[in-house]
Amino acid sequence: MIDSGSADLISGFRPQMLKFARLQLQDEAAADDAVQEAIESALLGIDRFAGRSALKTWIFTILRHKIIDTLRERGRTVQISSFERDEEELDEAFDRLFKDNEHWSPQGRPQAWGDPEEALAQRQFWQVFETCLEVLPARTARVFMMREFLGFETDEICATLVLTTTNCNVILHRARAALRQCLTNGWFGAEGRAS
């Protein structure tokens, strides 16, 4: 028996679930489907959940499995070459931060970010952050999100996506370096702060 209170509770999670699914799948329709299916499955078993936080954990676990199924399905069909070029571009941009001896060049050397904690409190910062995630190449984003959003260990990611450990590490490094650069350009750089 589903009471309306529980249904309300679940629909309250919907925006966050959608955001999560869209970022992972990079596809509105597939994200909508995954969220819808997760909500339907959740409603079937809702009696077992007394507390809000247990319910939230559970519903995101269901969603996570739906997303993984979709990604697995897609992993069999997407051609590797389609995202290799974007990844190369990121690597070249990263390489340009260094001198030939692989130490930072004067222009490339990272500068401390001014008050990052304060950024977390600002709505505009999160828009920049979301955009930075969205522009990552598909595979790079997928590996990064499996690690940081879904909490997989790198071994599990490698196994699921059929990558070597070295490959996984390289992709995670690429994602982090790209996000760092994107946040520097979009927010923490002097020009980004004039708002």
Place this chain on the structure above:
Amino acid sequence: MMKCKDATHLMSEALDRPLGRGERMRLRVHLLFCGGCRAFRQQMDFLRLATRRFLERND
């Protein structure tokens, strides 16, 4: 001395696995002398914090 580019790889991997003793030591020495890599490390830590907060947000 460890190269900055190699240091960035180690700093990324440190978020995914415990570094070996030798790796930790060499990285620590490098960071002592390299402000650019110290900034990079703080930014890596910030990225992890930000992704956690991102998921907790509800808008």
